[in-house]
Amino acid sequence: MTKKENRQLKMLPSNFFSVKKRFFVTLLFSIFMLFGCSSTTTATVNTSYGVKSAKVTKQDALMLAKIDSHYKKWYKTPYRYGGMTLAGSDCSGLVVNFFKNKLSKTLPRSTAEQAQLGYKVTTPKAGDLVFFKTGRSRSGLHVGIYYANGKFLHASTSKGVIYSNMNEDYWKKHYWMTRRVTGG
Numbered sequence: 001m002t003k004k005e006n007r008q009l010k011m012l013p014s015n016f017f018s019v020k021k022r023f024f025v026t027l028l029f030s031i032f033m034l035f036g037c038s039s040t041t042t043a044t045v046n047t048s049y050g051v052k053s054a055k056v057t058k059q060d061a062l063m064l065a066k067i068d069s070h071y072k073k074w075y076k077t078p079y080r081y082g083g084m085t086l087a088g089s090d091c092s093g094l095v096v097n098f099f100k101n102k103l104s105k106t107l108p109r110s111t112a113e114q115a116q117l118g119y120k121v122t123t124p125k126a127g128d129l130v131f132f133k134t135g136r137s138r139s140g141l142h143v144g145i146y147y148a149n150g151k152f153l154h155a156s157t158s159k160g161v162i163y164s165n166m167n168e169d170y171w172k173k174h175y176w177m178t179r180r181v182t183g184g
Contacts, residue, residue, distance in 0.1 A: 063126040063182070066102040067147050074161040091143045091155045095129065098145055098153075103127075103182065111141040118181035127182045130166065132174040146178065 073086075074097075080088025084097060092111040099105040108114055115131050124130060124146040132142040144154030150167045164171060 060126050064148060067098070067126060067145055067153055070098045070102055070145075071153050071161070071163065076159075077155070077161045079155050079157045079160055089155050089161065094153070094155045094161060095143055095145060099181075105181075107181070110139065111143045112139045114143055114181075115141060115177070115179065118179045121178050121180045124178040125180075127180075129179045129181060131176040131179070132171060133176045134174050141176070142174070 074089070074094060077086050077094075078088050079090060081090050082093070083089040084093035089097070092109060092114060095114060096107050096109060099107045107117065111131070114129060117129070121128060126146060126148055128146040130144050130146050130152050132144075133140055134142045142154065144152035144164070146152045147163060150165050151163045152166060153161070153163055155161050156164065166172065166175060
């Protein structure tokens with residue numbers, strides 16, 4: 001091996017790390033430019049209903065992911081009045097668990113008390129509480145966590161923890177109000 005070739009081999013590691021460093025800095029800068037200055041973005045959201053692309057804020061996308069994660073853990077948990085565990089839960093118990101485990105927020109245990117929280121909104125967004133007057137349970141109230149496109153997560157008395165659609169006749173007929181208890 002010639003001296004020139006030997007010198008080139010010794011320079012290779014330093015050049016290699018220099019290229020890696022420039023690539024990493026460029027990558028970080030690109031990510032910052034794409035996401036750091038923007039409050040809305042087009043996001044592809046993997047949901048239990050399929051993949052959807054929509055303009056959502058990063059905060060909304062994060063909330064959708066948290067709700068879907070909660071759904072995946074609690075899916076098909078049977079309905080049990082007064083229950084708050086994976087062995088069985090009622091609607092307000094599911095809501096209490098979601099807010100505690102996903103949002104680090106303590107909510108009252110009963111649906112009637114939850115209906116007093118936050119403020120009323122006319123257009124629900126992910127994470128809002130949707131209330132229905134069903135006549136079931138002691139208070140006659142039912143609560144769920146709004147997801148998107150009319151869908152909400154709740155503990156169904158017949159099917160356990162599932163997503164339902166507020167546009168279905170039953171839910172449309174019994175809808176009472178939506179309350180926002182999260183920020184914004």
